[in-house]
Amino acid sequence: MYKKIISALLLISFFNYLIGCYTVEKMSKEEVYNNTEKITEVVFPSGESVKFNKAGAKLVYVDGMISGRNEKGGKYQIPLEGIKELRIKTYPVKPDEVKPEEIKEVIAINSRSYVFDRNGAVFNEVNNSIKGKSREGKDLEIKLEGIDYVYVTEPDTISISGLIANYSVRVKQIVFFNNTVRNFDDSGGKYAEPKYVIKGMNTLNEQLQIDPEEILYINVEKMNYGNTCLATLGGIVLVGGIIVLIALATKESCPFIYSFDGEKYVFDAEPLGGATTKGLQREDYSCLENLKEVNGKYKLRITNEVAETQYINRMQLFTVDHPAGTEIIFNNDGEGFFVDNPASLIYATDENGNSLNKFLEKEDDVCWQNNMKDYLNLENFNTRQTLTFAFPKPESTDSAKLILDAGTTLWGSNMIKEMLMLYGNEVDNWYEKIDQKKIEYNHMMSFLQNEELYELKLYLKEKDGWNEKGIIQGGGPFITEKRIVELDVSNVEGDTLFLRVNPPVGFWSFDYMAVEYSNSNQPNISLCKMTSAIDYKSTDISEIINSENENYYLMPETGNYFDLEFEAPEISKGMARSVFAKTSGYYKIHLPKTDPPDYQFLYSLSMNPGKIVKYSVEKYKEWLNKNLTTK
Template identity: 25%
Template sequence: MKKKLRLPDSSLFPLIRKNSQIISILMTLAFLNMCISCSYYKAKTIKTNSDNFASKYNSIKKTNRYIIIHSDNQIWHLNNLIVNDDQKEISGSLMPVEESHTLYPLKENQKSRVYKKSKSSGKTLEIHFYTNESINTNSHSQVVIPFSNIKEVKVYEPDTGKKILSIVGFTVASLAVIAIIIAVTKSSCPFIYIKEGNSYAFTGELYPGAVLPSLERTDYLPLPNFIPQNEEYELKISNELLEIQYTDLAQLVVVNHSPSNEVLLDQNGKLHTIATKEAPEIVTSNNDKLSINPSLEKDSNAYLFDEENKNNKGMNTIVFTFDKPTQSNQAKLVLSTKNSLWFDYVYGKFNEQFGSFFNHFQQQQLKVPAEKNIKWRNDQGIPLSVFVKSNNEWVLIEKINPVGPMAFRDLIIPIDLENINSPKIEIKLECGFMFWEVDYAAIDFSKDIPLDIHYVNPISATDEKGKNVTYLLDKEDKNYLIQPNIGNQVVIKYHVPSPKKYEKQTVFLKNRGYYTYIRDYKGIPNFAKLKSFREIGALSQYSKDEYVRFNTKTNISDIVFNHE
C-alpha cells in the first residue's frame, strides 16, 4: 500500500512562501545535480518453480540481461547463461561482478531507488538468482544449477516512470522547481484531510476547477482507507492557498458491500460495482506502441500525455485496447488519474499574461455564462475526454472534470457497448499537452450490483476559531462556508453505524462549491498573446512551448527568480 502524505495540523505552506526564493534556489541546485548524475531502477520478484522456471525466465525482457548469482554470502556474474528446460537446469561461467552492477538490494518495502549514472553505463537490466544451497564458486569455472536450487528470482530494471524525467535533460530539475513554485502560488482548491489516529492524512481536493461562481459544481471524492473511530468519521477542510474558498456542502456518501467487490461513484454520483478488472492488451499514442506497465499498478508510474501529437488539434492522446467478451453490452472503465503539476504551472503562466488587468478580468468573468467558459475549457483540452471507437469513428463518452494535481483519484466511467461489434474495445483518452497523468487503467464487464447508498450529514463542523459552522455544510442552499485566508480550516465529524460483520464500508465525500484566485500580478497585459488563446488547442500548444523553454538550461534561473 502506498504511503499517504501526512502533514501536521500547522501547515508548512506559509513558511515555504515566506522563504520561497531561497528554497527555490536550493532545490533547483539540488535537483539539477540529481538530474545530471542519477537515474532510477525498480525491482520485482518473479515466483518460480521447477516446472515454470524456463517460461518465467524467457518472459523477461531479452535484451541486455546481466545475470548475478547469490550463493550464501557470495555474489557472482553468470556469463553465457544456458537454460535447459529438458534437464531442468541452468549453466554458465562464473565471473566477478562488474562494479557498474551493484544496484541491489532495495530496502524492505522500497519499490525503486536512485543510482549514479556513472556506475551504470550501458546497464539496462539485472536478473538476480538466489540459491537454496551453496554452489561451487571457483572463479571462471563452469557451473550447473538445478531449477530446484533457485529459491528466488529478482529483476532490477529502469523505473521508466522516473527515468523518463531524467533522460530528457533538465526535466527532473524543472519539475522540482515547479513543485516549489506551486507551493508558493498554487492555483487549485480546498485540501481535504482524513483523521487517522492522532494525525491527519492528505487525501485530495474539493470541486477542482470550479474557479467561478458560474462553474460551481458537485464533486464526489473517494476517501480510501478512511477508518472510523467509535463509529465516527472525522475530516478537515483547509485553505492553504492564495484563494477564497466557498463550500456549500460536505456530506458523506456511505456504501456497505461485499469485500469481494469494489465500489466507485461516477462523476454524476451514480454508484457502480467492480468485480473483475481486465488490463489493456495494447497501449498506443499516435499509433506508436507504449509500454503497458504504467497501466497495471497504482504506483505513480504514469502516462504523462507528453508524446508528439499528430493531427489531434493540438491535443495529446493515449489509446487503450481491451479484449471484449462476446456477449457484453456494457463496460466500466476504471482509472487512477490526476491533473499534473505542470498544468497547474502553465495555467498560472497563462493568468500572468493579464498583468495588472487580472482582477478586472475576474470581475468581468462573473457576467460570462457558464456555457461559454465551459466551451473554452473544452476547446483547450482541460478536461480528460474519454472516447470509444464505434464503426471506425471515435464517439465521445464523457469529459472528466479536473481532479487537482496533489493526489491521484480513482474514477469510473460507464461505457455502452451496444454498437461495438468488434472483438476488441478501443478507448481513447485526450487532453492538452501534459495536462493529466494516468497511473492505472482497467476495464470491468460485470453487471452492477444494486446496493443501498446512505447520505450522512455532519453532526458537527468547527472552524479554526472554535465556531460551530455545521449549518453551512449540511445542505445545498448557497449559504457558504467561506474560507478567505490561508490557515482557515474546519473539522467535520460524522456518525456512521458500523457495517455488518461480513461487509466492507466505503465512503465518499459529496462536496459542492467554488473558489476564486487572489493574485497581484504586475505589468501591462499582453493582449496580443491573450487573443491567441481564443484558438482551439492554443493552451495545449502554449504548454508544449513553455515546456521546451522550461527545459532550456539557460532559462532555469530566470524561471526561479521571475515567476509571479
C-alpha cells in the same frame, strides 16, 4: 516573496506540532535536485519502478563510479570507494580443466574471490575441495561444489587513475576490498564522472544508485510537524525555500481533505480542481481511503494550502457498505456503481507504438505523463499525443463502464493561474461575466473543450470508425479519483473494445484503466450525521457547512482550516465499507492584477489550436530557469 512564505510557515507551525499529517507526493525529475525528503519510489519513462525499503532513498553526491550492466542485463553503478582492483580482461576456466597447483584464484558461486600464494592450490580428495594459502599466509579451502570458475592466468588490470585518464577502457570485473566480485556484460563497465544519484536500499535490501536524469518522477514521503517549520498543517509544502516555492508556485487547486486514521491526519482528497469562480462551482465525490472510525466517529480536516480564497458551500460524508472484494466508483454526475471483476488491459500504446501497460495495468500510483523537459528546446512539435487502449469484450454485451484513474498534472494545474493572469487587472470583470454565464462563459468553455486541457474527449472505435463517446474529467494534481464513464458498445464489432484519447502535452496523467461489463444495481448510500464543524478560530461553522443555501465558508489565507466530525453508522455484518466526501464550492486564485489584460494574445490562443500548449512549454522553461538551481 521568501519573507512572506517564512512568515506564513511560522504562523501555523504550532498547529503542525499538535497533530502530524502524512503525505506521499510526486516530484518531477527537475525537482529531484532540490528534494530533501525521503524518496519512497522512482518511476522511469518505461513505466518500470523501483520501491525503496522503509528507510527510503536520498539524493547524494558521489565522487565517481563505474557504470554498466551485469550479465543478466541489470544496471550497475558502483562507487570508486571500496574498489580494490579493476580488471579489464579475465581468463576464467572450470576447476576440472586444470591442475590444482596451477590455480592462482578461485571465484566462488557466491561471487567471492580467493587468491592463492605463488605455490598455488592442492586438491583435497577427502573433503572434495581445493586448499592452499592466501597471499597473506592464511589457510584457504573451498569446496568444489561452491566454485564457479578459477584463474590460472592472472587477469589484466588497470588502476583507478588510469581508468579516469582513459574513458575508452572498459572494465570486465571489479574486486572489492571485502573480496567480493562483480562482473559486467560484454559491453563492459565504464567510468562515470562525479554526479548526484538517488541512493537507497530496495525492498529486497539491495543497494541501488539511480541516475536522476534517467527517471520520469519520484514519490516522496512526508510526516510534517511544527518543529520542521512546514506550512499548512502537514500539507504539500516541502522543506527548504526553493521546495516551498515549487509547491506554492505550481499547485493551483481547491481544498485538501485530510482523513484521521486513528493516529494521524492523512492527505486523502483534493476536490474542486479548476472551479476557479462561482460560475464554475461544482460538486465532487472523493473516496476517503484512509478514513477510520474512532470511537464511533469520523474526523476530517479541510485546509487551504495555497494562495487562494476557497468558498466552501457544503460538505457531507456518505458510507456505502458492499460485499468484500467489490468496489464503489462514481461517475462525473455523482452516480455510484458496483465494480466486481473488471477486465484488464490487453494493451495500451502511444502514437509511436510505445507500450503503456506498466503505467496503466495496476493501481499503483505509477502514472504515465509527459516528461516536459523533452519539449523545452523544440520549436515545432505535435501538441497532442494519441493514446490507444484495447480491452477484451464479451460478444453479447451492449454496455460497458470504463474505470479510470486520470487527472491533471502539477504543471497543468499551474497553467490555470498562468491563463488567468493574462486577464491582468480586468480579471474580476471577467469573473463576473463567467458567473453570469454571459457570452464569455460560452467562449471559455468552447476553448477548454477544443483544447481538452482539463476535460478529455474519449473516443470509441465502432463499425463506422472512431466516435466521441464520453468525457474524462481532470482532477488533482496530487490526488486523483477513480471515475466511471458509461459506454454504449452495441455498435462495436468483434471481441475487442478499442478506446482512444488525444491528451495535450503536459496536462494529463494516467494511472489505471479497466472495463466493467456487469449490470449491477446502484449502491445504497447512507448519509453520515455531522456532529461538529469547528474552524481554526474555534468558531462553530456547522450552520454554514451543513446546509443547502447560498452561504459559503471562506478560507482566504494559507493556513486556514476547519475540522469536521461525523457519526459513523454501524457497518453491515459481513460487509466492507467505503466512505466518500461530497464537497460543493469553488475558489479564486490570488493574482497580482497589476498589468493590463493581453486581449490580443488571448485572442490568438483561441484562434490557433495547440498554441496554448506551446505557451505552456515556454512558461515551464521560464519557471525552471527562475526557480530551480542546477547542481
